[in-house]
Amino acid sequence: GQQVMQIPQYQHVQEGEDFTTYCNSSTTLSNIQWYKQRPGGHPVFLIQLVKSGEVKKQKRLTFQFGEAKKNSSLHITATQTTDVGTYFCAGRDAYSGAGSYQLTFGKGTKLSVIP
């Protein structure tokens, strides 16, 4: 079945440093979504990417979708303590009809920010 790998599993950064998490799928994706989960909280949607090579920005966050639609990345510039949490990517298999409603989540990257 479809697998979504996410690296690194953990990242500790000094406040003000940049952070990047990478997501790779074993299959081509129709779209990819990114979620953030604060400690003790629930996942909250950040963004969805649909087009090959798409780049979207939200303030200090930059999201990219690979040309082959099999990988994606989230980059945070100048991290702040409010960025603490676990970031998940989640992809939908492009060629699975029955699975078109199913998102496969990566295991997440847990970000710690040292003030």
Add this chain to the structure above:
Amino acid sequence: NAGVTQTPKFRVLKTGQSMTLLCAQDMNHEYMYWYRQDPGMGLRLIHYSVGEGTTAKGEVPDGYNVSRLKKQNFLLGLESAAPSQTSVYFCASNREGWSEQYFGPGTRLTVT
């Protein structure tokens, strides 16, 4: 507008006991999902529903049953709880199958 709510928030069960987790959404969403989250495992889909009266299996359906008798509610049942079902359970919903998912606050279940 409460969004997605889940009851209960916490529960401790003994092995073999049964229980039902309730998920409710007030956004008139067609699609609803049940996930479990275990440390280091991300979110794994248990069952989902594409509309009232429908259910389908996800990645890890064994040991669970679901029902969607009303559009706004999605119930997850454990008929005979096992320690391996100790987890945090999240319900989610979305308007279209491809759109952003809205998650509930979660239910922390411990099976002893």
